[in-house]
Amino acid sequence: MSAGEPALSAAVAAGRRRRAGAWRRVVAGLVLIVLAGVALTLMLGQSFTPPGDVLRVLTGQEVPGASFTVGHLRLPRAVLSVLVGMSFGLGGVAFQIMLRNPLASPDIIGVSSGASAAAVFAIVVLQMDGPMVPAVSVAAGLGVALLIYALAWKDGVTGARLILIGIGMAAMIDSFIAYVLSRAPSWDLQEAMRWLTGSVNGARMEQALPVLVSLLVFGGLLLSRARDLEALRMGEEAAAALGVKVGLTRVTVIVAAVCMIAVATASVGPIAFLAFLSGPIASRIVGPNGSILIPAALTGACLVLVGDYIGQFLLPGRYPVGVVTGALGAPYLIYLIIRVNRGGGAL
Amino acid sequence: MTGSAGLSDAIAVGRRRDSLSRLLRLGLLIAAVAGLCVLSVAVGTRPVGWAEILSGVQGHVETIGEAAVALRVPRTLLALLAGAALGLSGAIMQGVTRNPLADPGILGVNSGAALAVVIGMAWFGMDSAAIYVWVAILGAAVTAVFVYAIGSLGRGGATPLKLALAGAATSIALSCFTIAVVLPRNDIAGGVRAWQIGGVGGATYGSIWLVMPFLVVGFAISLLSARRLNSLALGDELAAGLGENVAVARGMAALGAILLCGATTAACGPIGFVGLVVPHLCRLLVGVDHRWLLPVSALGGAGLLLLADVAGRIVARPSELAVGVVTAFIGAPFFIWIVRRQKVWEL
Amino acid sequence: MTVSHELAIEALAAGYGDRPILQGLDLTIAPGRITSIVGANACGKSTLLRTISRLLSPSAGQVLLDGRSVHRSPTRELARTLGLLPQTPVAPEGITVADLVSRGRHPHHGILSRWTSADDAAVATALEVTRTANLADRAVDELSGGQRQRAWIAMALAQETDVLLLDEPTTYLDVSHQVEVLDLLTDLNQARGITIVMVLHDLNMAARYSDRLVAMAQGRVHAHGTPEDVLSEATIRQVFGLRCRVIPDPVSGKPMMLPIGRHRLADPDAESAA
Numbered sequence: 001m002s003a004g005e006p007a008l009s010a011a012v013a014a015g016r017r018r019r020a021g022a023w024r025r026v027v028a029g030l031v032l033i034v035l036a037g038v039a040l041t042l043m044l045g046q047s048f049t050p051p052g053d054v055l056r057v058l059t060g061q062e063v064p065g066a067s068f069t070v071g072h073l074r075l076p077r078a079v080l081s082v083l084v085g086m087s088f089g090l091g092g093v094a095f096q097i098m099l100r101n102p103l104a105s106p107d108i109i110g111v112s113s114g115a116s117a118a119a120v121f122a123i124v125v126l127q128m129d130g131p132m133v134p135a136v137s138v139a140a141g142l143g144v145a146l147l148i149y150a151l152a153w154k155d156g157v158t159g160a161r162l163i164l165i166g167i168g169m170a171a172m173i174d175s176f177i178a179y180v181l182s183r184a185p186s187w188d189l190q191e192a193m194r195w196l197t198g199s200v201n202g203a204r205m206e207q208a209l210p211v212l213v214s215l216l217v218f219g220g221l222l223l224s225r226a227r228d229l230e231a232l233r234m235g236e237e238a239a240a241a242l243g244v245k246v247g248l249t250r251v252t253v254i255v256a257a258v259c260m261i262a263v264a265t266a267s268v269g270p271i272a273f274l275a276f277l278s279g280p281i282a283s284r285i286v287g288p289n290g291s292i293l294i295p296a297a298l299t300g301a302c303l304v305l306v307g308d309y310i311g312q313f314l315l316p317g318r319y320p321v322g323v324v325t326g327a328l329g330a331p332y333l334i335y336l337i338i339r340v341n342r343g344g345g346a347l
Numbered sequence: 348m349t350g351s352a353g354l355s356d357a358i359a360v361g362r363r364r365d366s367l368s369r370l371l372r373l374g375l376l377i378a379a380v381a382g383l384c385v386l387s388v389a390v391g392t393r394p395v396g397w398a399e400i401l402s403g404v405q406g407h408v409e410t411i412g413e414a415a416v417a418l419r420v421p422r423t424l425l426a427l428l429a430g431a432a433l434g435l436s437g438a439i440m441q442g443v444t445r446n447p448l449a450d451p452g453i454l455g456v457n458s459g460a461a462l463a464v465v466i467g468m469a470w471f472g473m474d475s476a477a478i479y480v481w482v483a484i485l486g487a488a489v490t491a492v493f494v495y496a497i498g499s500l501g502r503g504g505a506t507p508l509k510l511a512l513a514g515a516a517t518s519i520a521l522s523c524f525t526i527a528v529v530l531p532r533n534d535i536a537g538g539v540r541a542w543q544i545g546g547v548g549g550a551t552y553g554s555i556w557l558v559m560p561f562l563v564v565g566f567a568i569s570l571l572s573a574r575r576l577n578s579l580a581l582g583d584e585l586a587a588g589l590g591e592n593v594a595v596a597r598g599m600a601a602l603g604a605i606l607l608c609g610a611t612t613a614a615c616g617p618i619g620f621v622g623l624v625v626p627h628l629c630r631l632l633v634g635v636d637h638r639w640l641l642p643v644s645a646l647g648g649a650g651l652l653l654l655a656d657v658a659g660r661i662v663a664r665p666s667e668l669a670v671g672v673v674t675a676f677i678g679a680p681f682f683i684w685i686v687r688r689q690k691v692w693e694l
Numbered sequence: 695m696t697v698s699h700e701l702a703i704e705a706l707a708a709g710y711g712d713r714p715i716l717q718g719l720d721l722t723i724a725p726g727r728i729t730s731i732v733g734a735n736a737c738g739k740s741t742l743l744r745t746i747s748r749l750l751s752p753s754a755g756q757v758l759l760d761g762r763s764v765h766r767s768p769t770r771e772l773a774r775t776l777g778l779l780p781q782t783p784v785a786p787e788g789i790t791v792a793d794l795v796s797r798g799r800h801p802h803h804g805i806l807s808r809w810t811s812a813d814d815a816a817v818a819t820a821l822e823v824t825r826t827a828n829l830a831d832r833a834v835d836e837l838s839g840g841q842r843q844r845a846w847i848a849m850a851l852a853q854e855t856d857v858l859l860l861d862e863p864t865t866y867l868d869v870s871h872q873v874e875v876l877d878l879l880t881d882l883n884q885a886r887g888i889t890i891v892m893v894l895h896d897l898n899m900a901a902r903y904s905d906r907l908v909a910m911a912q913g914r915v916h917a918h919g920t921p922e923d924v925l926s927e928a929t930i931r932q933v934f935g936l937r938c939r940v941i942p943d944p945v946s947g948k949p950m951m952l953p954i955g956r957h958r959l960a961d962p963d964a965e966s967a968a
Binding site: 008009010011012013015016019100154227230231233234235236237238240241242243244245283287288 | 711744747748749769770771772773774776777778779780782783784785786787788789790792793794796797798800801803809811814815817818819821822827830831833850853859
Binding site: 101103107108151152154160161163164165167168169170171172175176178179182196197272273316317319320322323326327329330333334337338 | 453508509513517519520526530543619620668671672679682683687689
């Protein structure tokens with residue numbers, strides 16, 4: 001009984017390789033969808049730009065009639081969409097795994113609201129601009145997250161208490177945002193939409209840089225804890241028994257996820273339900289075949305690209321991406337609530 | 348087996364003593380509300396003297412001060428009615444769902460009423476406040492039933508966590524729909540925005556008369572449900588065992604609550620947390636007997652909303668803070684306090 | 695065969711917030727044996743197990759594994775010696791048995807280390823020993839209670855620890871599955887010398903399957919020894935506040951406890967005299 005049958009051991013190894021292969025195929029498929037979405041964003045707009053022209057613009061050539069629209073309007077939009085999509089997807093799924101509840105995503109428990117409120121306040125009231133806005137937003141997002149964590153602390157933190165306190169916090173902050181926006185001297189509906197639902201309209205290339213940096217730094221940090229996070233899916237006790245430092249992992253994950261989401265929020269607003277939707281969809285696609293962190297990030301990017309496309313071209317009138325993800329997310333959300341409640345289960 | 352006469356007497360004496368002390372507290376509460384009414388008429392952005400207040404209340408509008416006071420009278424009346432309606436409907440919702448966190452705001456009922464009104468304005472060209480009330484009540488009812496249905500699926504029925512999550516998520520989704528409806532309609536955006544913050548500032552006698560019938564019916568149904576709620580508090584099985592038709596009892600009480608909060612939302616816009624805070628404070632004051640709790644919650648709600656309205660006028664001088672923002676900032680910390688008090692397994 | 699490890703608990707005090715549960719508890723766990731902790735509800739059984747497995751920090755005293763405090767040891771290193779199966783672990787949705795069991799290899803991996811054939815072998819052994827190999831590709835959600843518990847034990851085995859703590863491993867199982875799980879734990883103990891410490895509710899099962907019994911009351915060890923020493927009418931009375939009769943179990947020869955209530959007594963006079 002000591003070494004295990006070699007045949008069984010080989011079967012175990014084969015099963016593991018099969019799962020790893022399936023996981024790689026899923027990720028490759030998602031990457032392809034993201035690339036297709038980017039290509040679509042670059043080619044389509046008020047006018048159609050042929051792929052050849054797009055390629056020439058991308059390689060730096062001057063193409064009359066296309067250089068400006070593709071290079072200055074559509075490229076930043078596509079790049080920003082992918083980056084914020086990945087940030088929201090990764091940050092959201094990290095929260096969902098950690099709290100073992102798909103409904104416990106940062107947009108529902110008030111973290112996104114906090115970041116958004118700070119950005120609104122900084123822009124509307126303090127008239128700030130440039131790199132200070134993401135900084136304020138990150139500080140507020142972290143502050144709100146830590147405050148929620150501290151308030152939920154009572155002989156340790158339980159997921160249920162954390163979520164409920166987050167919901168209360170979100171209600172308060174949302175009322176604050178509505179109030180500040182109503183007091184804005186020049187009420188610009190487009191600008192307000194950004195802070196209420198999120199939008200990639202008017203994206204500029206320099207907005208993408210902070211999002212890219214935060215994605216690399218904090219996303220990397222999150223991925224380095226991927227294995228501990230996976231163990232946490234079995235509950236804190238089981239994870240601790242496996243040698244996971246539960247407290248440390250929690251704090252790392254919260255800080256990394258909040259920073260990523262706050263930076264993304266500061267540039268495009270809290271895109272509704274994005275953080276919440278990406279994880280469950282990715283988990284559906286990946287199944288039991290492996291970690292859902294990277295697939296969730298890619299799913300987030302897909303959702304932004306597709307949602308933005310729908311909002312711009314497929315609906316009567318032009319809607320910001322947040323309205324589309326919010327409306328599309330609602331039925332899925334209801335389905336998910338029903339399923340979670342039925343099974344009482346985790347992500 | 349007859350109980351001993353001594354014990355039976357002792358119980359009767361105890362009950363009389365309880366009633367007496369409750370009556371005393373009720374008297375104090377009424378005095379406090381009356382005081383707040385005076386304050387609400389006297390205090391505002393513009394300081395006025397007692398002489399002007401007296402003549403303003405009598406309907407003279409010769410000086411600016413008198414005119415300001417004359418405007419404050421319907422405002423005070425609306426705050427009184429809306430507060431009472433919200434406090435009462437909160438107490439009923441907590442009783443019907445046996446859930447300490449039930450509140451029209453948390454359950455997303457307000458956003459349902461808001462969406463219904465906005466759809467009515469934008470798609471069906473409704474422009475009379477008389478119709479808004481019907482539409483708002485319909486929206487509130489549909490949302491309440493929906494959220495409760497989702498939140499009570501699965502093990503353990505409608506736990507605070509499930510109900511709050513279902514409410515928060517539904518609320519986000521409905522807000523997205525509201526924005527989607529408003530976005531292409533710049534003509535109605537301003538009105539919707541002002542209404543969405545929630546306030547009693549724009550009150551007129553006309554708007555009060557409009558919602559009055561609904562409030563009267565709502566108050567009547569609600570107050571008549573007290574005894575039924577007392578049985579429901581013991582759990583569905585026990586209530587049925589005590590001879591209560593559980594479905595009817597719950598349906599009637601909920602109807603009253605929805606009439607009250609739907610009509611209030613139509614008149615003032617969404618005002619959160621009054622329905623959450625007041626019943627909890629009132630339970631400390633008069634205990635858990637709904638025959639006492641319901642009327643006292645109505646009084647307490649009136650007092651809280653008056654207080655919040657007056658505070659909003661004082662804090663932000665020379666401008667004023669909408670009462671919905673004030674109640675959110677009073678209510679959210681209270682919500683968090685309740686969550687912290689609960690045992691983990693009750694969440 | 696495994697190395698025997700000393701697990702000693704010294705003057706341990708622990709609790710939740712300002713509510714102390716354990717108050718100066720001393721206990722030495724017999725290496726290579728099966729020890730069951732029994733006691734009334736809320737006497738601190740689970741708290742003791744949680745403190746040993748460092749889910750809770752003690753407010754005083756210490757838990758020593760081979761002379762080192764478990765609360766000061768590196769968590770990953772400790773998790774290679776000391777395993778815990780919580781009372782209600784949660785399987786991630788849709789996870790297969792093979793994947794669940796391979797999660798047990800977590801403490802043997804750093805951030806960058808790769809999966810090796812040794813890991814595969816450990817998983818295979820765990821599946822085989824717990825007779826879950828035929829379930830390897832099934833989703834954990836779909837299993838019966840007994841099968842699921844075996845899958846969780848397999849995960850704890852894949853961790854390859856020499857000491858295994860289990861919090862009520864037979865709760866929610868019907869009697870045939872209870873016997874199945876306890877037999878499996880006995881196999882593991884006998885074949886691999888794993889030290890097993892578990893909380894059990896059923897006194898008679900505990901007496902039958904354990905080498906040592908620990909009876910706890912009010913956050914302290916009330917009695918500790920062989921089932922014959924601990925399971926006495928006097929101890930049950932003191933620990934549970936229950937009158938009972940103890941007779942030899944006709945199947946195993948271990949002591950067996952029969953409670954005495956107020957009703958349904960064959961010879962009420964004799965019992966009330968007892």
